Amino acid sequence: MRDLDIVQGEVRLTAHREHDDLLSAGLGLAGLRGAPAAFADAQRPSAQELRRRAIQTSWKGIADLGPLGGYGTVYGAVAHVPGVEYHAFAKLSGAHAPHRVLLQVPDNFDHAHRCLVVTASSGSRGIYGAIALAGAWGLPRGCAVAYTDKGAGTGYFDFSDDSGVGLSGERAQRGAALLEFEPPASHGEGIAIKHAHSGDNPEADWGRHVLQAARFGLAMLDRAFPGQAPFTPQNTRIIATGLSNGGGAVLQAAGIDDQRMLAGVVALEPNVYTPGRGRALYDYATEAAIWLPCALTDARFAAVPFARDVHGQAPAAWTARGASLRERGQLSASTPPAQAAQAYERLRGAGWTDQAMATAALSVAFDLWRTLGAAYASAYLRRGAHEMPGGYRYAGTLADGKPGVADAATRAGWWADASGIPPGNGVGLFGQTDGSIDPQLAGCEQLRSLWTGDDAQARTLRASVAAVAVGLPRENLPLWVLHGADDGLLPTTFSSEPYVAWLGEHGRKPLYWKLPHAQHFDAFLALPGFGDRHLPLLPYGYAALDRLWAHLYAERPWPADLPTPAGTPRGAGPLQRGMLGLD
Template sequence: MKRIMICALIGATGFGLSACNDSNDDNPTAENQIPGFIQGDIRHTRYDGITDDLLTAGLGASGLGSAIAPAFSDERNPSPRELRRLAIYNNYRALVDTSPGGGYGEFFGPGVGKNTEGMIPGHEYIAYMTVPGSSVPVTVMAQVPDSFDPQSPCMVTAPSSGSRGIYGAIGTAGEWGLKKGCAVVYTDKGSGTGSHNLDTNTAQRIDGTLTAADEPVQFRAELSDAERDEFNALWPNRFAWKHAHSKVNPEADWGRHVLQSIEFGFWALNEQFANDNNVDPITPENTLVIASSVSNGGGASVRAAEQDTKGLIDGVAVSEPNVNPVVDTRLAIKQGSKAPVTRHSRSLLEYTTALAVYQGCANNAPSIRDQAPLNNLNPQNVRDNICNSLANKGLVAGADNDERAEDALRILNEEFGIQPEQNLLAPVHFASKVAQSISMTYANAYGRAGVEDRVCGLSFAATDTAGAVTPFAPEKEAAAFATSNGIPPTAGVDIVYDAADGQPTALPASASPSSNQADYGLDALLCLHSLAMDRNVVDDAPLPGTEAALAKAISQGISEIRATGDLQGKPAVFVTGRADAILPINHTSRPYYGLNQRVEGANSELRYYEVLNAHHLDVLNGFPGIGDRYVPLHHYYFQALDLVWERLTNNTPLPPSQVVRPTPRPDISTPLALANLPVIAPEPAEGDKILLVGDELRIPE
């Protein structure tokens, strides 16, 4: 039985989300029926916009911009309200550069175009849902600002970026939609924070609080008590994580998650306005719906638009979308006078495991090592050891480590089609364990492996300063809902190489059994790369039995997430930074655009804007050496939303696909100005247009 839990108004009383009461039971004869995919209770909370709100959790623009995070009154027992507030703070700042002069408060931010603090009153509905064929709970949420006009309804989708939880897109699609007066619908896409402490059987409720009881939680591993006891005896203090270990390949359903979130949004709107006699039912026919978000969330919205059979979505506006397009071997991608790229559209797992294997050595390349910002975060001895290990296995060539590092860089740029523009940013991403974490999580997810499988000898656990496994600090576990990005290393939990030389060790400090040196557990990373490539990459031999079966399962999982390129003629905009060092553009936005042009032809309304001097993680722009080389892609994402809005409301034509040429500021002490950020041109110069000519997608330099 489904129920609506009416929670106390979050205002001067200070009541938290736990102050909920039953409302009416699900009534099968009611006109506004709760969607059948909703599982359990729906929590409905009203925020007053003074002491708490939808967008900033009561922190306001100044609180989100502060380097001091909100604290808990009891660090081991935070309240739901405290967890929500810290989750919004961390998720907002993870994607948006809030440093002085970087554009926050000037070109984007809660207060821009609104009041000074940008706090938005309204209603929030949150619940679990499932998709057909899966019992794993997916979190869904609808936010309805008080400025929503039921006579002119609009809705924006905000699936989480990366593997983040339900508030993962609050600062991107959430901010734009709420400030526009639209309902915003969110989903964690079956990834999210959901961590399961296998020792204590503790997991997170929907509000982030912890429980070991048998009650609805975000995720628990599919293990019996006996199986869990057996696992813990061998591998104590380990964690299962929802995206990696749910055994359902959640990405295969990201489009459905977004479509269901829209249907939930329509239910919430009609529930809220049902007693207003002046309001007609709010339906897809009378509501403007833009599918949006960034990165993984953007990819999810693209897949939703492809799969939309009910006419739920009117337009698409996404930034740096994680799309894995169907491989069109006829298509070539040619940038300026460079040689055409024909091996495009590689899967995320192929190029990411390649980065995990080779980038640690490439960080040593003389052509980039002294220019790359924050490269000093990668210890010199580890860089040397990785190069040595790769050379000993015949995977890089060179008489010394300088030459080997240059060869590793060549392999990434030439053999794996990764743009040279990403080379300076890749070292800081390696230091942040981006490719390493994606490689482990997605290999597990695509292959539908469980935590008990410990793919490539890897697991998740807290570690001490030497890298040894240790119990997770209770205060860190209590905060994990608010501090986790959904993909370890995160929130104090690291990737552990159980097969490391000596003892299980945090991956960055691991010595490989084959080398007996601290080479970042290269054996494990090569194992992941071999699974992605479906062959042993060291000796180019077929994989043995169990590994071959897992590689086959991974290949099947990847086939399930391939995008078709058919947006059904919907007006759509992609904006992507050329220097994207996480989702290389020759495998994502560029080939998707080319595929779409071939699939939809003259019916296509997709526009692709490639932004120079922009990359994937704007938050890095607050650092010297990065903020003076790059501009915020976030600014152009908001332009993309504005352009699609104008196309849908005023029939304004979308500008042609083009290269956009912003100018970085001279140093990070100089604030960004309009002169740095030219608009997406309604009529770009011929030399800036992106064109498909025959079988060749031509991208200007």
């Protein structure tokens, strides 16, 4: 069978019909919204139980399934889609760790319009991390859907019992099975994360991961339908789509697609770094970790969700940040309001908009900037779990918040429940705090110095970041970038806008929607007060994919330009179709 030279070990085939389908594992929309899918034995969940909960977790992590969000009524649907899945570990030449690949083949595969959707997980999520986008759109339409975790994922390795995750999602000991991630043997405790600790700088290979997943998908379609083989890019349209890191991955794939595999690309809120312009995620994430807490205490952000407590006060740690920066000589103002104003102006001068800063209050409140900085620094420097930059480390979180060994039930659920980068799900990020009033600043400054410094470590990190820069897609490739104007995690001014401008300067003609009132996390729109101000991004992604389908299969002309929908914020009530501006 062609292309199986990329596969390590077996290809696992499973059927999913009746009460266990491809799109929701039998949960349906109501079940996806509900309590976590149960494990009969919390310490030893079955492969089927883990899969069901992984699918549920992935849906909840990406889509707004809240009662006001409109999913399933205003846009989107969770159809019952029976079919089969092919799971495998694939490996790039020269890589230390594999990436997990998956093909879902619906029973209603459309043989008249042979279609393969290829996608990559958002963030650092596991293999189902793009199911709410690619699966929800492609599977009911009769497309097969190929997924990759792009060298990240939730196959955490725990040194305390020397266990990782096998192909089925169940935990196994080192040497007992082929594992999703198996770091070198080490004495002691701690937890290793594939994205941070594989030694591969996986982000530089996201495009290769996507194209390899597409090749795996074609090979598995040969296996599923041998009478119609071979499936090739010439007789099967390959549509690439992804969001966030997954969006960046499909744009990377478009930039290296020398064999013209991809028929079209739809990228939502992509983490894309354009050579010579824009800013890399590590650059503005480490900047945000230091300066945003102080800037957000400015009065202009007083009404922003997550920027104030129920009493209208900014978090004490954010106010302390201004004093700490003044002590270090980085701010000259002596009062908290003046310090906030100086921090705000500094960020404005670095390209941050008021919209991005306001929405980024959520990321500050959830400590996402420091979390991203620690993990990405380790990946860029190719460090192991016990040698992370700045003395950071991952370990189980005990009931008192201190590091320790995770219990068996927590460990067993990581593959289904975790996001791919701790903290969360009983795993904490520890180290680099002190007893000062601002205990995290020193660690954040160390992470920042890896970008701004000139020592060997900083030069190595910047070289690794340079390797993630995107390449030019081929001329006339249908390509659509959609990004929320209010994105506070991957601001458009640093990511999509420089990319789209660069394409235009080189004769490419992408479609670009900078969508009013949309931000980065659809799933957080269900939080009280937050969704009132914003619109979901997924319905626009579905609409773009619909238009691409019409172009590829119904010969509808690909537009040279398309006006951006003028949506209106949802407000305190439920989402209405007219608010999206799509009709």
